[in-house]
Amino acid sequence: xxxxxxxxxxxxxxxxxxxxLEHIPxxxxxxxAKRPMIVTDKGVRAAGLLEPVIAACEESGLEITTIxxxxxxxxxxxxxxxxxxxxxxxKCDSIIAVGGGSAIDTGKAVxxxxxEGGDDIAKYSGAGVLKHPLKPFFVVPTTAxxxxxxxxxxxxxxxxxxVKLPFTSSFLLPNAAIIDPRMTxxxxxxITAATAMDAMxxxxxxxxxxxxxxxxxxxxxxxxxxxxxSLLNVMDNPKDSDGRLELAQASTMAGIAFSNSMVGLVHALxxxxxxICHLPHGLCMSLYLPYALEYNLETIREPLGELLLYLxxxxxxxxxxxxxxxxxxISAIRKLRDALYKRCQLPRTLKETGKVTEDQLDHIAEMALxxxxxxxxxxxxxxxxxxxxxxxxxx
Amino acid sequence: MLAKRIQPMVFQARRLYxxxxxxxxxxxxxxxxxxxxxxxxxxxxxxxxFLFEMMVMPDGSKLIVEHTxxxxxxxxxxxxxxxxxxxxxxxxxxxxFLVLSFQEKTSVAFANDRMLVDGDxxxxxxxxxxxxxxxxxxxPKMVAERAVKEYPADLHLPEKLISAARIYLKVATNFVETxxx
Numbered sequence: 001x002x003x004x005x006x007x008x009x010x011x012x013x014x015x016x017x018x019x020x021l022e023h024i025p026x027x028x029x030x031x032x033a034k035r036p037m038i039v040t041d042k043g044v045r046a047a048g049l050l051e052p053v054i055a056a057c058e059e060s061g062l063e064i065t066t067i068x069x070x071x072x073x074x075x076x077x078x079x080x081x082x083x084x085x086x087x088x089x090x091k092c093d094s095i096i097a098v099g100g101g102s103a104i105d106t107g108k109a110v111x112x113x114x115x116e117g118g119d120d121i122a123k124y125s126g127a128g129v130l131k132h133p134l135k136p137f138f139v140v141p142t143t144a145x146x147x148x149x150x151x152x153x154x155x156x157x158x159x160x161x162x163v164k165l166p167f168t169s170s171f172l173l174p175n176a177a178i179i180d181p182r183m184t185x186x187x188x189x190x191i192t193a194a195t196a197m198d199a200m201x202x203x204x205x206x207x208x209x210x211x212x213x214x215x216x217x218x219x220x221x222x223x224x225x226x227x228x229x230s231l232l233n234v235m236d237n238p239k240d241s242d243g244r245l246e247l248a249q250a251s252t253m254a255g256i257a258f259s260n261s262m263v264g265l266v267h268a269l270x271x272x273x274x275x276i277c278h279l280p281h282g283l284c285m286s287l288y289l290p291y292a293l294e295y296n297l298e299t300i301r302e303p304l305g306e307l308l309l310y311l312x313x314x315x316x317x318x319x320x321x322x323x324x325x326x327x328x329x330i331s332a333i334r335k336l337r338d339a340l341y342k343r344c345q346l347p348r349t350l351k352e353t354g355k356v357t358e359d360q361l362d363h364i365a366e367m368a369l370x371x372x373x374x375x376x377x378x379x380x381x382x383x384x385x386x387x388x389x390x391x392x393x394x395x
Numbered sequence: 396m397l398a399k400r401i402q403p404m405v406f407q408a409r410r411l412y413x414x415x416x417x418x419x420x421x422x423x424x425x426x427x428x429x430x431x432x433x434x435x436x437x438x439x440x441x442x443x444x445f446l447f448e449m450m451v452m453p454d455g456s457k458l459i460v461e462h463t464x465x466x467x468x469x470x471x472x473x474x475x476x477x478x479x480x481x482x483x484x485x486x487x488x489x490x491x492f493l494v495l496s497f498q499e500k501t502s503v504a505f506a507n508d509r510m511l512v513d514g515d516x517x518x519x520x521x522x523x524x525x526x527x528x529x530x531x532x533x534x535p536k537m538v539a540e541r542a543v544k545e546y547p548a549d550l551h552l553p554e555k556l557i558s559a560a561r562i563y564l565k566v567a568t569n570f571v572e573t574x575x576x
Contacts, residue, residue: 005507127511166516211506262506370440370517375505380527380545 006213008260009170012150016179016249021052024096024138025060027176031136033094035065037087039107040098044142045069047186053098053140066090071099075106076157077165080121084113094136097174098183100195101146101281104139108154108172111137122158122165130169139174142183144247145195145282147202147255149177179252181245189235189344192247194282196231197340199223199251200333201266201285204293206257207307208300209264209376216261219253224310226250231336235343264377265292265368269389272367277356286337286346287353291393293330295385299378301326308332351395361390409492414456416495417449419566420529421458421470426565427529428468430558435466437525446475447522448482451491452511470569481514481522494542497534501526502544532558 015023028036036057040050045067054064068083087095087110095114097107112124115134124130139149154167187195203223206216230246237243269292270284293304305325309317311332320328340346350356365386368374374381427434441447443464450457459471459479485491490509493499501523504510512519527543531550540546 005509007508126513128513209506210502211508370520372516372520375502375520375523380543 006211006215006261008213008215009152010150010173010256010260011170012173013176014150014179014252015176016252017245018181020178020180021056021140021182022059024053024140024178025057025062027138028057028062028094028136031094031175033136034062035090035092036062036094036096036136036138037083037090037092038064038067038069038096038098039071039083039110040067040069040103041071041073041100042069044099044103047142049142049183049186050098052180052182053096064096065092071103071106073102074157075102075109076159077121078159080106080109080113080156081119083110084119087114094138096138096140098140098142100141100143101148104141104146104148105154105156107137107139108174109156109167111135111172112167121156121167125165125167127166127168129167130171132171134171137174138176138178140178140180140183141248141251143187143191143195144184144244144251145198147199147251147258149174149179150252150255151259153259177252179245179248181241181248184244184248185239185241187238187244189238190346191282192234192238193231193340193344193346194280194286195251196227196234196247196282197286197289197337197346198282199247199254200227200336201270201289202254202258202263203227203250204289204307204333205263205266206254206261208293208296208303208378209262210378211261211376212303213261216257220257220261221307221310223250223254223257224307226253228311228313228332228336232339232343235340262376263373265295265374265379265381265386265389267373268368268371268377268381269364269386269393271371271373272364273350273356275367276360276364277353279353279355283347283353286340287348287350288389288393290330290333290337291389293333294392295381295389296377296379297326297330304329311336349395350390350393358394361387361394365390410456410488413451413488413491413495417456417458417473418570420449420495420526421460421472422566422569423529423533423562424458424460424525425468425470425569426562427525427532427558428466429565430561431528431532434525434528437521437528438462438466438468440521441518442480444477445481445518446471446477446479447518448475448479449485450482451485451488455485455488456491472573479514481512481518483519483522484511484513485509486511497538497542500542500544529562531555533562 097104111134152170152172203220207220226246227250230243234243266288269288273284308325308329347353441462445462448459457473459475460468463469494504530542531539
């Protein structure tokens, strides 16, 4: 008997496809919620993405009690406290987060305060602090990448202390994730590309890092297949709602995969680069993915080789000798990045971003070494290794 | 029938083994921070007075060390002088036994959800590197390879033997001092 052991948990009800938003009133009513609050940001509102959500509720006689639409890109403890204040004042009983990672994380944090009480969200920071289920919480993602709709984590900045507070609890998982293709139809090309590559990285790292398990593997491979099939089609035909739905589902599946099997070096480098150079997360993922896979190659040769089937399809997989499949998988990812660069100039190297200087690489390497994700990377990363990967990713 | 009779003794032996290993590791952490420059460099990033704990849930064996500054650790036994800053908690004594008997690597135990981290995750990553470094020194290479993700390629036999001897000497001295006290 081996020591192999794993845990897998995802109680989120996924409501996906055409007219999915119209299921919100029924689902809320099923949880005895009558006064929902929407938490979103100005960009989502300006893009007109709230209208179908509100219309879907109103048509069923469910009024949205209040809307907070000023969530900043990096949400803070102050914002969370303010929104919780409005929630209480308006006597809301549930939260619908509509947006990307920041709006969703903010919704999760607000739900902690309004369910547990108090004004100091920092008090609930850490793992396993929450002991009770929270208020009904629904998520409507408007990007197809973060997977936050199925993760049990939120990160909120404590402005006063200048630190990012992590919150981890299975009670943060939403009751339902509503995946409706209308919500991503207007996503600009570079965000479509970067967020899809974020999902691709979630799935690839979930499948190749230390905590991989049979259930997360199934979600990861399905996500990679969907992204490989649909991403370039959607880039060429942004109004392709079927393709958009495929990407949105892939993002959710990749989210389920990585929240149960964690990620590795790509995320460690990406988190550090985001913190130091303020580059978008999805862009960092796309940028580092092939370089980190090359670094890990000899420890992940077998699972990475398997991914060729989902990246390139059965013909290419069958025609590639087993010993060359891992390298072919990396080539497929590089080819996809080249195609995205051609379509929307999504940077492939740090130099191409124009926002990173060579003298920042050491700082990025040092910070990446202390990132929690590095613990799950299959290969032990030293400072010199991290520097070498960054030098390769430079130009 | 016999197995049923033996079981309590097995459990007791396992508990004693884990307790002993925590005592050795706590003292060895203090010792390695006096001996190895790489460990000192890792520890320097921790705040002075930082308290680190490894324990078995819910209230089992534990080891507590403090970063006293300049990259040095002090072993406090199982009593913390202040609230703990970082705690790595095994969910069950069986999981602690798997790791401390080198049947499961620390990194694999994390990946397998055998342990929880309560505190700053970046400090937990750093302390895991310190523990790996310690295990690479004090265990025979064949055993260390089962305990750490990757045995350090730059750790050669002479350095390993000299450092291990110094660490074990300090651990033994500390044990004797504790008994005398």
